[in-house]
Amino acid sequence: MSGDTDHGAAAIAAARVERRWAGLSIGIICVLVVLAAYTGIHQAVMPQAQVETADPRTLHISGEFIESNLGSAVEPDGSVTVRAIGQQYSFTPQCILIPTDTPVRFRATSADVIHGFLIEHTNVNTMLVPGYISAATTRFSTPADLVMPCHEFCGAGHEGMWGRIKVIEKSAFQKLAADRRRMTCVAQ
Amino acid sequence: MLHSRRLILAHFWLAFAGFGIALVLGEWQMFIRSPLHAWIGNPEWYYRSVTAHGTAMAYVFPTLVSMGFGYAITEAALKRPLIGARWAWTGFALVAVGTVTAVVPVSLGLASVLYTFYPPMIGSPFYYIGVVLVVVGSWIWVALMSVNLYTWKRANRGTPVPLAMFANVAGSYLWAWTAVGAAIELLFQIIPAALGLTTTIDAGLARVFFSWTLHAIVYFWLMPTYIAYYTIIPRAIGGRLFSDPMARISFALFLVVAMPIGVHHLFADPEVGAGFKFMHSVFTALVALPTLLTVFTICASVEIAGRLRGGKGLLGWVATLPWRNPMMLAIAFSFVMLGFGGAGGIINMSYQLDASIHNTQWITGHFHLIFGGAIVIMYFAIAYDLWPHLTGRALDSFRLMRLQLWSWFIGMIVLTFPWHYVGVLGMPRRMAFYDYADPAIAPQALSVIASVIGGAILVVSGALFVAVLVRGHRAVRVEPGAYRFSVAVHQPQRVPAALNGFGLWVSLMLALTVINYGFPIVHLLSLPNTSVPVVRIGAAK
Numbered sequence: 001m002s003g004d005t006d007h008g009a010a011a012i013a014a015a016r017v018e019r020r021w022a023g024l025s026i027g028i029i030c031v032l033v034v035l036a037a038y039t040g041i042h043q044a045v046m047p048q049a050q051v052e053t054a055d056p057r058t059l060h061i062s063g064e065f066i067e068s069n070l071g072s073a074v075e076p077d078g079s080v081t082v083r084a085i086g087q088q089y090s091f092t093p094q095c096i097l098i099p100t101d102t103p104v105r106f107r108a109t110s111a112d113v114i115h116g117f118l119i120e121h122t123n124v125n126t127m128l129v130p131g132y133i134s135a136a137t138t139r140f141s142t143p144a145d146l147v148m149p150c151h152e153f154c155g156a157g158h159e160g161m162w163g164r165i166k167v168i169e170k171s172a173f174q175k176l177a178a179d180r181r182r183m184t185c186v187a188q
Numbered sequence: 189m190l191h192s193r194r195l196i197l198a199h200f201w202l203a204f205a206g207f208g209i210a211l212v213l214g215e216w217q218m219f220i221r222s223p224l225h226a227w228i229g230n231p232e233w234y235y236r237s238v239t240a241h242g243t244a245m246a247y248v249f250p251t252l253v254s255m256g257f258g259y260a261i262t263e264a265a266l267k268r269p270l271i272g273a274r275w276a277w278t279g280f281a282l283v284a285v286g287t288v289t290a291v292v293p294v295s296l297g298l299a300s301v302l303y304t305f306y307p308p309m310i311g312s313p314f315y316y317i318g319v320v321l322v323v324v325g326s327w328i329w330v331a332l333m334s335v336n337l338y339t340w341k342r343a344n345r346g347t348p349v350p351l352a353m354f355a356n357v358a359g360s361y362l363w364a365w366t367a368v369g370a371a372i373e374l375l376f377q378i379i380p381a382a383l384g385l386t387t388t389i390d391a392g393l394a395r396v397f398f399s400w401t402l403h404a405i406v407y408f409w410l411m412p413t414y415i416a417y418y419t420i421i422p423r424a425i426g427g428r429l430f431s432d433p434m435a436r437i438s439f440a441l442f443l444v445v446a447m448p449i450g451v452h453h454l455f456a457d458p459e460v461g462a463g464f465k466f467m468h469s470v471f472t473a474l475v476a477l478p479t480l481l482t483v484f485t486i487c488a489s490v491e492i493a494g495r496l497r498g499g500k501g502l503l504g505w506v507a508t509l510p511w512r513n514p515m516m517l518a519i520a521f522s523f524v525m526l527g528f529g530g531a532g533g534i535i536n537m538s539y540q541l542d543a544s545i546h547n548t549q550w551i552t553g554h555f556h557l558i559f560g561g562a563i564v565i566m567y568f569a570i571a572y573d574l575w576p577h578l579t580g581r582a583l584d585s586f587r588l589m590r591l592q593l594w595s596w597f598i599g600m601i602v603l604t605f606p607w608h609y610v611g612v613l614g615m616p617r618r619m620a621f622y623d624y625a626d627p628a629i630a631p632q633a634l635s636v637i638a639s640v641i642g643g644a645i646l647v648v649s650g651a652l653f654v655a656v657l658v659r660g661h662r663a664v665r666v667e668p669g670a671y672r673f674s675v676a677v678h679q680p681q682r683v684p685a686a687l688n689g690f691g692l693w694v695s696l697m698l699a700l701t702v703i704n705y706g707f708p709i710v711h712l713l714s715l716p717n718t719s720v721p722v723v724r725i726g727a728a729k
Contacts, residue, residue, distance in 0.1 A: 011678070014430070014431075014488075014677075017488075018430075018431060018434060018484065018485075018488075021480075021481070021484045022481060022484075025476075025477055025480035025484075026477065028476075028480070029473045029476055029477060032473050032534070032538075033469075033470050033473050036469055036470075036473075036539040036540065037466070039539075039540055040462075040466065040539055040540065046462055046465075046466070046539060046540065047455040047456060047462060047465050047539065047542070047543065048456070048457075048458055048462070049462035050461065051459055051460070051461050051711070051712075051715070052458070053717060055717050055720075056720050057720075057721065088723075109458075112720075112721075112723055113306065113308055113309050113391075113723050114306055114308075114391060114395075116616060118546075118547070118548070118614060119614075120613065120614030120615075120628065123543040123544050124543075125456055125543045125544070125545075125546045125547070126456045126458070126546075127454075127456050127457045127458065127547070128458075129391050129392050129395065129459055130720040131390065131459075131718040131719070132392050132457075132458035132718070133458055134456075134457075135458070145628070147614075147626070147628040147629070149614075149616040151547045151548060151616035151618075152306075152547060152617070152618070153235065153238075153302050153306060153617075153618040154306075154309075155723075156235060156300065157231070158231075158235075158618060158619060158620075159231055159619035159620045
């Protein structure tokens with residue numbers, strides 16, 4: 001800061017650096033947004049898109065969440081749809097059976113309060129909000145035994161609400177599917 | 189010269205008392221659910237504690253700090269006594285009464301619903317009414333900030349509003365508007381159900397209203413910290429504020445884009461469609477902008493301090509910084525934690541990556557690092573800086589202050605890094621017990637123990653903080669002089685009207701909220717049969 005000229009030049013340089021940083025910041029944000037949009041549209045990786053409702057008072061009487069319809073169902077196209085319910089303090093079915101190398105679609109809802117639906121070591125992670133239907137899709141490549149905790153506070157018994165996921169070979173699953181409409185791994 | 193010293197001290201001491209109790213509760217929770225402790229017997233105690241911890245830390249503590257700091261800024265920046273000191277005491281009393289009203293049912297186990305409410309679970313109406321009183325008390329503060337600013341502006345036409353006051357009022361407006369979401373949820377949905385007037389509630393709609401509050405409240409917590417970055421730190425370490433207009437732009441941007449982004453908390457929810465989830469994701473990315481601008485401006489301001497102290501070369505100025513000055517330590521620690529926390533935040537707000545960590549322990553680790561770490565360590569710095577001006581006594585336990593800041597920083601890192609890790613493993617939140625003997629959960633045990641140790645360090649640090657302040661009340665009397673804020677390299681002689689007031693920014697804030705929340709709310713209101721039966725908590729005892 002020896003003189004006015006130096007100071008003026010420094011001020012201009014400072015303003016230039018500041019503008020560059022602002023430009024860089026905006027650039028970073030644009031890249032993030034474009035990446036999110038591209039992967040969302042191109043690879044269909046995105047959170048649940050549709051809003052669907054289900055009345056918790058009549059779940060057990062009618063609709064897709066009646067007890068006999070819960071568990072894993074094989075669709076005509078070979079994919080598997082898993083329907084489940086969360087309630088204080090368990091899931092129905094408590095153990096979900098899934099084949100390897102098959103597109104799996106989860107459809108779940110809550111019969112009472114808000115619950116969480118998370119399969120550890122996967123990206124299946126959604127909320128069960130009473131009144132609404134949650135959907136998630138995934139695919140498992142290897143057989144595994146996984147835990148499926150409720151990750152949202154649902155009352156004093158929340159810590160006991162753990163479901164299980166059993167991933168078995170596709171061939172073994174198909175054998176079971178031959179004579180059963182809905183499959184679970186709840187001990188018979 | 190601060191006139192309302194007792195008022196400001198009352199706010200700070202009530203804030204720090206609540207903080208201290210909630211801090212101990214937090215560590216107790218960490219311990220109870222760790223492998224170091226057996227099954228608690230009655231898990232309900234754990235959820236009581238979580239509710240109290242969250243309510244105190246999220247609603248009471250930062251609100252009181254913002255209010256107290258706001259009154260101090262008003263008097264120090266505008267150089268005149270606070271207008272409406274009686275109203276300020278009324279606001280304080282409302283916050284105090286509200287806190288007690290909320291905490292009593294929580295401690296009796298009648299409102300273990302956590303501070304995020306979670307309808308259709310419904311607890312004692314007194315809990316919700318208490319929270320409403322806290323918010324109403326803080327709205328009196330908002331009104332007073334506005335009145336003081338406009339009275340000053342009328343008397344000082346053509347003079348730029350001091351930066352500290354500009355930022356302070358921006359923070360108060362942000363809070364006024366963001367609190368509306370939870371207020372609607374409480375007044376129109378939860379309290380009628382808690383009083384027994386209604387028996388059903390739309391839980392999805394309630395989540396949308398709460399998300400309106402839940403994200404921007406974080407920026408409300410952040411405001412005192414950012415104000416300290418810009419208007420205290422450069423002065424305290426012997427530097428200059430690099431750019432006054434850029435600071436104003438950052439605060440104005442917070443006001444506009446902090447608000448309409450809360451749906452990123454609902455990425456995994458079934459009641460909002462993909463379009464608005466994406467829209468909120470984009471706006472969440474935008475809110476990184478004011479923080480990136482702040483990082484630049486503050487680093488540049490600190491560099492000026494280093495160079496004024498003789499630092500040369502590309503990085504030589506880092507070595508010449510006043511590292512023994514507690515304020516220097518605080519800003520450095522705060523920035524490190526802001527960096528890690530911000531990087532984690534980018535993952536949370538990501539439209540795709542969120543699914544891998546949504547609502548796991550990663551999230552708890554994240555907001556403890558950002559709020560408990562980057563933000564709260566600056567609350568300590570604010571208290572240290574203001575204390576001599578409030579007590580008229582020296583605050584010179586510098587060794588103790590450094591020890592306190594170091595231990596808070598180390599404790600927070602030891603607490604939150606393992607916490608993030610177990611979140612990536614998929615560990616769920618808010619559980620009174622984990623069966624670490626289960627092979628699926630066993631790998632998380634060591635990390636949880638590390639977090640318990642981190643929490644213990646934080647409790648010690650919290651006790652040191654209170655000790656420093658108490659010693660400040662007993663130290664020798666000094667004349668601290670006028671309270672000063674940072675001086676910019678180029679102090680503004682005139683600033684554009686847009687950066688001297690809030691008309692434009694508040695209009696944008698309201699308009700963006702209407703756009704980003706209007707459709708999801710109207711959509712849910714128009715859906716039939718979405719109200720579900722209320723589930724009462726603590727009723728059958």
